[in-house]
Every structure is written in C-alpha cells, then in structure tokens.
Amino acid sequence: MNRVYDDERLAGVYQGGNAMPEESLRDWTRLIGSFTDRPSPSIVEIGAGTGMFCSAMARWLMGxxxxxxxxxxxxxxxxxxxxxxPSVHYLLGTAEAVPTRSDLFDLALLSRVIHHLPDRSRVARELARVLRPEGVVVIRTTFRERLDALVYDYWPRLRELDEQRFPSKSQVLGDFEAAGFTVRTVTSFARPAATSLHEYYARMTSQPQSKFAQLTPADFQDGLRRLEADARSGSRSRPAPVVERYDLAVLVAA
Incomplete structure (x- = not known):
C-alpha cells in the first residue's frame, strides 16, 4: 500500500476531509451490507484508514x-x-497478509484502496483465504475509464495521474476471477459527500487525500483559488450538495 499513509499530517486531517453526511454514510453502509445474506456478518475492511466505515458497519449492520x-x-x-x-477491532496489517486466521469473514470491504494495491492477484488470493465459502468482496472505487470526481475539475493534473494508477474494471475483475471469485454484480452508487460547495472547499484546504501529494504547491493553490471562487459565488441560502459517485464491484468466493 502507498506509504504516503504513514504521514501523520495526512492521518490527522483525513477524517475531517473525507467525512460525508450521516445519511450518506448510512446509505452506503446499508448498501454494502445488502450484498451478504448472512445475519450479523463478520466483516473485514482492508485499508480501513480512520475507521469511518468500520464503525458505521458496526452501528448499522446490527450484530x-x-x-x-x-x-x-x-x-x-x-x-x-x-x-x-465495542464490535470493532483494528489491526496493523496489509491486504497481502491479513493478520487473521482463515475462513473467518462473511464480507470484505475495500473502499477507495484498490488503486494502492499493485499486486491485486495476491490480494485476491489472500481474501479468498480469510473469507468463508461464498463470502463476498465489495470493492468501492472509481474505475480508470470512469474518473468523474469533482476534484478533477479543479485539479485536472490529478485526473492525468489517476488515469495511470487506477485500474480498469476488466483488470480488477480479471485478477479476482483468476483467484476463484465469481462476479455477482458491477454497479455504481452516488450520494452527497458534502452539503455544499463551500463545505467541500473547506475540506479540500487541508489536502485530505493522498493524491494531493503529487501536486506542486503552486498547482494546489491554483485549483484551490478557483474552487473558492466558485464556492463564494454559489447560493448560501439554498446550497446544492456535492454528490460523489463510486463504482462497486461485488465478487463471491468459491
């Protein structure tokens, strides 16, 4: 995984910069949980970051x-x-070497992390090990051919860079199918990520995503100024939410 995440500054701003409205987090959590039929599933999140989805799944996927x-x-x-x-345990480990026993989980979530994992085949084999038979992997990402996040409107250089490092749908599915997984569905889902462009701007000031480290300070400030101008010109009385869409690939273990 990209070692930029060892950066204490990034870890300190990540939660605030990537939080979403409570309703959106709930909707995402319930959608992710809907892909397993098992009551009170045992779940592992790979690349859990600051644990937003971990705590949400413990709260809203009862038991x-x-x-x-x-x-x-x-x-x-x-x-x-x-x-x-109380129902969440955090462990130091990698996607290629999950520090748990085999056949333990009903569902594995990889949210916004697959592009940090160059050896996807090894990751798929490791998830096949820790999942129970017919366990489910949910990959939440944006495939290379569908990079459409608002951040690219203000920092187009990030789109160019992400086109090089984000995998395509066929690459991800092929690597997991080679490890014995079966594709259940590939879909997308969109929910508000911020209540307004002004809120989105306030979050971006802290550079809360690892991709910003690839920009020069001048490039970052240029995009931030344009984002601030648009945020100021927007309606404060009736602000429009900033909606983000992600692809979801759902795969089932043998």
Whole structure:
C-alpha cells in the first residue's frame, strides 16, 4: 500500500476531509451490507484508514463484528481515537497478509484502496483465504475509464495521474476471477459527500487525500483559488450538495 499513509499530517486531517453526511454514510453502509445474506456478518475492511466505515458497519449492520486492517500506524491511531466501537477491532496489517486466521469473514470491504494495491492477484488470493465459502468482496472505487470526481475539475493534473494508477474494471475483475471469485454484480452508487460547495472547499484546504501529494504547491493553490471562487459565488441560502459517485464491484468466493 502507498506509504504516503504513514504521514501523520495526512492521518490527522483525513477524517475531517473525507467525512460525508450521516445519511450518506448510512446509505452506503446499508448498501454494502445488502450484498451478504448472512445475519450479523463478520466483516473485514482492508485499508480501513480512520475507521469511518468500520464503525458505521458496526452501528448499522446490527450484530456485526468488524475488523479494520490498515498498514498505517498513524491512521490506526486515529481510527482508535475517532471510531472506537465495542464490535470493532483494528489491526496493523496489509491486504497481502491479513493478520487473521482463515475462513473467518462473511464480507470484505475495500473502499477507495484498490488503486494502492499493485499486486491485486495476491490480494485476491489472500481474501479468498480469510473469507468463508461464498463470502463476498465489495470493492468501492472509481474505475480508470470512469474518473468523474469533482476534484478533477479543479485539479485536472490529478485526473492525468489517476488515469495511470487506477485500474480498469476488466483488470480488477480479471485478477479476482483468476483467484476463484465469481462476479455477482458491477454497479455504481452516488450520494452527497458534502452539503455544499463551500463545505467541500473547506475540506479540500487541508489536502485530505493522498493524491494531493503529487501536486506542486503552486498547482494546489491554483485549483484551490478557483474552487473558492466558485464556492463564494454559489447560493448560501439554498446550497446544492456535492454528490460523489463510486463504482462497486461485488465478487463471491468459491
């Protein structure tokens, strides 16, 4: 996984910069949980970051136990501080070597992390190990051919870079199918990520995503100025939410 996540500054701003309205987080969580038929599923999140989805799944998927795995010590420290829950356990580990026994989980979530994992075949084999038979992997990402996030409107250089590092749909599905997974569905889902462009601007000021490290300070400030101008010109009395769409690939273990 990209070691930029060992950056304590990024870990400190990640939660605030990537939070979403409570209703959106609930909707995402319930959608993810709908892909397993097992009551009170045992869940692992790979690349759990600060644990937003871990705590949400423990809260809204009743009776579930959740293990959040991340390779970053600073991120896990924030997860334990911000998203502690009696049914959530955070572990230091990688997608290629999950620090648990085999046949343990009903569902594995990889949210906004697959592009950080160059050896997807090895990751798929490891998830096949830790999942129970007919366990489900949910990959939440944006495939290379569908990069449409608002951030690219203000920092087009990020789109160019992400076109190089984000995998395509066929690459992801092919790697998991080679490890014995069957594709259940590929879909997309969109929900508000911020209540207004002004709120979105306020979040972006902290550079809360690892991709911003690839920009020069001048490039970042140029995009931020344009975003601020648009946020100021928007309606404060009736602000429009900023909606983000993600692709979802759902695969089933043998």
């Amino acid at each position: 579930s136990t959740v293990v959040g795995v991340d390779a970053s010590v600073p991120m896990l420290a924030q997860a334990r501080r911000l998203n502690a829950h």
